[in-house]
Amino acid sequence: MEEHARSSGGDIHGKTLGIVGFGRIGRAMARRAQGFGMRVLYQDAVAADPATERELRASRTDIATLLKESDFVTLHTRSCPRRAISSTPSRSRR
Numbered sequence: 001m002e003e004h005a006r007s008s009g010g011d012i013h014g015k016t017l018g019i020v021g022f023g024r025i026g027r028a029m030a031r032r033a034q035g036f037g038m039r040v041l042y043q044d045a046v047a048a049d050p051a052t053e054r055e056l057r058a059s060r061t062d063i064a065t066l067l068k069e070s071d072f073v074t075l076h077t078r079s080c081p082r083r084a085i086s087s088t089p090s091r092s093r094r
Contacts, residue, residue, distance in 0.1 A: 012036050012038060012071075012072065013036050013037050013038075014036075014037050014038070014039075015036075015038055015039070015071035015072060016038065016039040016040075016041060016069055016070045016071050016072075017029070017030075017033045017038045017039070017040050017041070017070060017071070017072050017073075017074065018041045018042070018043070018066040018067065018069070018070030018072065018073040018074070019040065019041070019042040019043070019058070019073075019074050019076065020042070020043050020044075020063070020066065020073065020074070020075045020076065020077060021043075021044060021075060021076035021077040021078075022042040022043070022044035022048055022058070022060075022076075023044070023076060025076045026042060026044070026074070026076040027048075027052070027056060029074055029076065030042070030056040030057075030058050031056060034056070034057060039057075040056060040057060040058040040059070041058070041059055041060075041061050041065070041066045041069060041070060042058050042059070042060055042061070042066070043060065043061060043062065043063050043066050044060065047060050048060065
């Protein structure tokens with residue numbers, strides 16, 4: 001099993017998932033991340049209600065922090081302006 005994890009890109013258990021866009025699909029990703037014991041950070045124009053954040057064990061943060069602290073990032077937005085995520089914050093990523 002460990003050999004398979006190494007050959008397929010590594011283990012995601014206990015890693016941090018950053019979700020940009022926390023609508024229906026972003027929240028579904030957060031639910032799936034729970035099964036892997038992942039920490040979930042999200043960024044959205046509108047904060048989820050506290051009950052949803054507790055249920056999904058998700059924390060809202062700014063985009064720079066999300067990019068810096070996340071091991072994996074998923075984008076779930078309707079449309080993405082050309083410079084929605086500039087190259088500047090990504091330089092500080094792990």
